[in-house]
Amino acid sequence: MLPFRIGADKWAGLVIRCLEDGPRRFSELRVPLARVSPKVLTQSLRTLERDGFVLRTEYDEPVRRVTYELTELGRSLLGPIRAVCEWTSEHWDELLDARES
Amino acid sequence: MLPFRIGADKWAGLVIRCLEDGPRRFSELRVPLARVSPKVLTQSLRTLERDGFVLRTEYDEPVRRVTYELTELGRSLLGPIRAVCEWTSEHWDELLDARES
DNA sequence: CCGTATCCTGACTGATACTG
DNA sequence: CAGTATCAGTCAGGATACGG
Numbered sequence: 174m175l176p177f178r179i180g181a182d183k184w185a186g187l188v189i190r191c192l193e194d195g196p197r198r199f200s201e202l203r204v205p206l207a208r209v210s211p212k213v214l215t216q217s218l219r220t221l222e223r224d225g226f227v228l229r230t231e232y233d234e235p236v237r238r239v240t241y242e243l244t245e246l247g248r249s250l251l252g253p254i255r256a257v258c259e260w261t262s263e264h265w266d267e268l269l270d271a272r273e274s
Numbered sequence: 275m276l277p278f279r280i281g282a283d284k285w286a287g288l289v290i291r292c293l294e295d296g297p298r299r300f301s302e303l304r305v306p307l308a309r310v311s312p313k314v315l316t317q318s319l320r321t322l323e324r325d326g327f328v329l330r331t332e333y334d335e336p337v338r339r340v341t342y343e344l345t346e347l348g349r350s351l352l353g354p355i356r357a358v359c360e361w362t363s364e365h366w367d368e369l370l371d372a373r374e375s
Numbered sequence: 376c377c378g379t380a381t382c383c384t385g386a387c388t389g390a391t392a393c394t395g
Numbered sequence: 396c397a398g399t400a401t402c403a404g405t406c407a408g409g410a411t412a413c414g415g
Contacts, residue, residue, distance in 0.1 A: 183387075183388075198396085198397085200397075211397080212398085213387090213389070216388090237396045238396075239396080252357060253357040253361045256358075263350075284407075300378075301377075311410070313380090313410090313411095317407085317408090338415090339377090
């Protein structure tokens with residue numbers, strides 16, 4: 174589908190972009206990433222956490238709450254990621270043409 | 275190994291960078307990409323050709339010769355790719371740290 | 376020189392249902 | 396709410412050897 178992607182796993186780039194405006198809860202991430210099953214989303218977040226791109230915070234409250242936010246390292250990735258996303262939107266039509274022929 | 279990559283396949287980004295200075299023969303690509311088996315390199319090149327990033331030219335000569343070069347579309351990818359490569363070299367140490375802990 | 380053919384492995388992705 | 400458990404399926408990636 175996508176001509177290319179950023180990230181060790183398929184969704185890492187999108188997840189990071191979803192976090193660029195600040196911390197998000199798991200359920201908040203599921204909205205823009207509705208096509209991603211909870212298992213896969215969790216896997217992606219765990220990998221991003223392990224590699225130091227994302228910080229996971231668990232709050233001890235009556236209603237359970239967990240947030241994810243970008244670390245400084247994760248935030249430094251936004252530049253390259255945006256470069257790729259912009260390229261994709263600029264060249265989307267050409268990509269479709271190449272696939273059809 | 276690499277924290278993330280550009281390209282539908284693992285080597286696409288590197289292949290494109292190897293072509294940034296002009297056409298290269300298959301055997302020339304195998305030098306910088308020595309760790310890539312010929313089958314996988316061929317696969318990558320075929321995909322890049324199909325998607326319009328690379329032009330493959332076969333010369334009818336006594337000694338067989340095939341060259342690959344970037345199309346204009348392929349060349350337009352160099353910007354985003356360089357952004358990712360630069361990021362990687364700048365943050366390489368941090369990535370290793372995260373993996374070890 | 377420029378690839379294919381074959382075989383193999385495991386990483387990645389996924390749907391669905393269930394739990395603390 | 397924030398995940399895990401389970402059960403699979405696909406497919407990219409890789410080693411090695413051979414072919415036009």
